[in-house]
Amino acid sequence: MTVRIPLPGKDTPGRVLVVDDVEANRDMVGDCMELASHEVRLANGADTALEAMRGWEPDVILLDVMMPHVNGLQLCRRLKSDPLTAALPVLLMTAMNDRKLRVLGIEAGANDFLVKPLDPHEVAMRVRNAIRSKRLYDSMKRAHEDLRRLEALRDAMAHMVVHDLRSPLMSIGLCLEAIRSGAQAGDLSLIAEDATACIGITTTLTEMIGTILDVSRLEAEAMPIEPGSWDVAAIIEDGVARVREGARSPISVHSGPVVVVWDRCLVARAIANLVSNALKHSGGKPVEVRCVDHGPDVEIQIDDAGPGVPEESRERIFEKFGSLGTGSDKRNATGLGLHFCKHVARAHGGSIGVSRIDPTGARFWMRMPRLAVSPADRTGVGSTPV
Structure with a gap:
């Protein structure tokens, strides 16, 4: 699988935090950023800057150096020493254009400098470049996380x-x-x-x-379905027959004459996986398979009397190897059976999910259009039938 790193556009609007203790300077820089279509927040010092960042992550900070209490260099060091904000671009604004201050700023971790009086065009260009760098860093970080998940x-x-x-x-x-x-x-x-x-x-x-x-x-959507006109009862029987022999629990099927246009082989395999999963957790109690006609959609339900599936696991259980954890949500051996079922439902333009049935147990369901359709506008997993 190839992990793509999307490059940011040349003029991608971003989130800009302006920190300056002088109100006129804050407003001037803020107005300049808003003219460039950026989302702007203003702060008059280190404390208000940190407060502004609670629940809101800027793409770049324009930070005045000479401020009372905690100056810009001190705040910059604090941000760069925190792993959560270390990659955040900091542009220092100062009226002093001397080498010593620049060295101190570099030591503090500043990414760039803006010398007062500020030139609006220069500010806009430097902020644009900083945002592009931040977005590229974020994209590479996400790609790295994707690679780690793929390795897992x-x-x-x-x-x-x-x-x-x-x-x-x-x-x-x-x-x-x-x-x-x-x-x-x-x-x-x-x-x-x-x-x-x-x-x-x-x-x-x-x-x-x-x-x-x-x-x-x-x-990869490289496996086209081969739909044909079938009675759902025949498809269910195909699936149940795959697992009936040797089953330690009785399997009952409830299905009236419902005609669908589905891929019989794929759906039967999915039903077999769902019934096999139910048998493993039924504790010898009956497993029930039924067909429910919803008009344009038809739903296959498989009920077991097992421990059920925790609500927080009802989506994860359908992911690849989602059952590799421990506990009552470990519903199949390979971690692929339920994942396969999810993709069969999606290939037919349908959905799959699991819900709890009283007093105990789980109901796994696949709901698909009577006529198999493209899954382009359908969701794949849910906790309750639509």
């Missing part, structure tokens, strides 16, 4: 692949060992039984790898 996802995926593939591969090894023993003993029934088990495990591995590839394609 890469590490999580590597961990997931090793963890989830190791067990099936070990099972295949045991089956092959049993097949060899059966061959040596001439026991064809044992060979057939273990070969069947091997085939089942390799099918599971193939599906896991397919899910990883399909998620990547769905994320």
